[in-house]
Amino acid sequence: MADLRISKLFEVRSKIKDSYQVFQAEDLKVLIDWLSTESANIFVIDRKVADYFSTALAGLENARFIHIDADEFNKTMDYAQEIIRKLIRLDVRKNDNIVAIGGGITQDLVAYISSILFRGIEWKFIPTTLLSQCDSCIGSKSSINFDQYKNLIGTFNPPSAIYINSDFLSTLSESEIRSGIGEMLHYFFSDGFELADEVGQRFDELLVNRGALSYFISNSLRIKKTIIEIDEFDIDLRHIFNYGHTFGHAIEAITNYSIPHGQAISIGMDLANYISLKKGLLSQEDFNRMHTVLIKNLPAFRVTKENYDSYVGALSRDKKNHGNKLGCILSRGPGKLEKVFTEMDEAFKEIVLDYFTRFQN
Ligand SMILES: NC(=O)c1ccc[n+]([C@@H]2O[C@H](COP(=O)([O-])OP(=O)(O)OC[C@H]3O[C@@H](n4cnc5c(N)ncnc54)[C@H](O)[C@@H]3O)[C@@H](O)[C@H]2O)c1
Numbered sequence: 001m002a003d004l005r006i007s008k009l010f011e012v013r014s015k016i017k018d019s020y021q022v023f024q025a026e027d028l029k030v031l032i033d034w035l036s037t038e039s040a041n042i043f044v045i046d047r048k049v050a051d052y053f054s055t056a057l058a059g060l061e062n063a064r065f066i067h068i069d070a071d072e073f074n075k076t077m078d079y080a081q082e083i084i085r086k087l088i089r090l091d092v093r094k095n096d097n098i099v100a101i102g103g104g105i106t107q108d109l110v111a112y113i114s115s116i117l118f119r120g121i122e123w124k125f126i127p128t129t130l131l132s133q134c135d136s137c138i139g140s141k142s143s144i145n146f147d148q149y150k151n152l153i154g155t156f157n158p159p160s161a162i163y164i165n166s167d168f169l170s171t172l173s174e175s176e177i178r179s180g181i182g183e184m185l186h187y188f189f190s191d192g193f194e195l196a197d198e199v200g201q202r203f204d205e206l207l208v209n210r211g212a213l214s215y216f217i218s219n220s221l222r223i224k225k226t227i228i229e230i231d232e233f234d235i236d237l238r239h240i241f242n243y244g245h246t247f248g249h250a251i252e253a254i255t256n257y258s259i260p261h262g263q264a265i266s267i268g269m270d271l272a273n274y275i276s277l278k279k280g281l282l283s284q285e286d287f288n289r290m291h292t293v294l295i296k297n298l299p300a301f302r303v304t305k306e307n308y309d310s311y312v313g314a315l316s317r318d319k320k321n322h323g324n325k326l327g328c329i330l331s332r333g334p335g336k337l338e339k340v341f342t343e344m345d346e347a348f349k350e351i352v353l354d355y356f357t358r359f360q361n
Pocket of ligand 1: 046
């Protein structure tokens with residue numbers, strides 16, 4: 001492996017396939033040339049990534065590949081079927097490997113297809129966004145949207161190998177970097193305050209100096225790994241990683257996904273913290289120090305009296321709810337998250353509107 005300039009970062013223990021490996025790949029072209037020599041590999045590539053990295057991906061010209069459009073509205077069973085048809089045209093076989101090259105959308109589609117095609121086919125993943133490098137690449141989940149429901153359908157199906165290459169970060173927009181930072185912050189706050197604080201202090205630097213992100217990517221994956229190895233199937237402990245997500249998903253839904261995922265969950269975490277403060281779970285001091293970090297990553301969005309009903313409508317469709325109660329993760333301070341079921345009554349409405357009146361742009 002040494003001449004491939006690939007080093008093993010770590011291994012994730014899994015109940016599905018014993019374990020899978022996460023590698024750091026220093027040279028993208030060398031990695032792609034090597035993968036394309038294996039005739040069993042079929043590549044499913046985000047079209048934008050194929051354009052940006054055409055030189056490094058040139059080796060794929062002699063391999064079997066498909067380009068896809070990584071759009072949240074394509075994360076559907078219909079689009080998955082379209083990809084399966086293309087794979088069949090490429091003569092896909094049970095013992096082939098699908099190699100996904102793209103962000104979380106490409107990953108979710110390929111992971112889902114790989115778990116149903118021939119009742120299971122191996123896949124590998126080259127994550128190309130900050131979010132997919134620091135978070136989604138490990139953890140086994142695949143998620144497909146259904147009608148207005150985000151991530152309603154899915155399976156647990158980890159790739160057999162993940163290759164992280166930092167060149168991909170150079171072409172991401174600031175908005176995509178902010179999205180990845182939001183996702184990293186939710187791991188950091190679930191762990192304590194130190195790493196989140198460091199992100200806050202170095203926030204402006206991280207938006208431009210993409211090389212500095214590697215340290216935070218590996219810490220984010222390290223925190224996620226400790227929990228998913230215990231609760232891979234998201235039965236209890238892993239629920240803490242829904243922190244910010246319940247409130248964030250509802251923002252994504254009512255804005256037609258115009259706000260990138262990790263930015264929406266930055267608002268989601270800040271709102272969850274505010275609800276925690278108002279419920280007496282979180283001290284003002286802890287709210288303030290987390291808010292100081294999160295405010296740097298909040299996109300312009302408000303819940304107002306006018307859109308409150310559609311926001312609560314989206315919250316009420318969350319798959320983690322019990323009856324009429326909203327299942328969400330609240331905070332007792334950095335490193336101290338807990339699952340709470342809360343009524344969406346008048347008091348809840350006041351807290352939500354109060355939060356958006358006080359703190360949003
Ligand atoms: N399965 C999981 O565990 C998991 C976890 C978190 C999020 N997700 C899902 O991931 C999705 C969000 O994923 P995401 O933010 O990684 O990216 P994405 O796949 O949504 O891509 C975002 C945009 O960036 C473009 N892009 C990708 N790589 C690029 C690069 N290197 N340079 C320039 N542009 C590039 C894409 O074409 C797209 O326009 C959501 O659907 C979310 O639900 C899944």
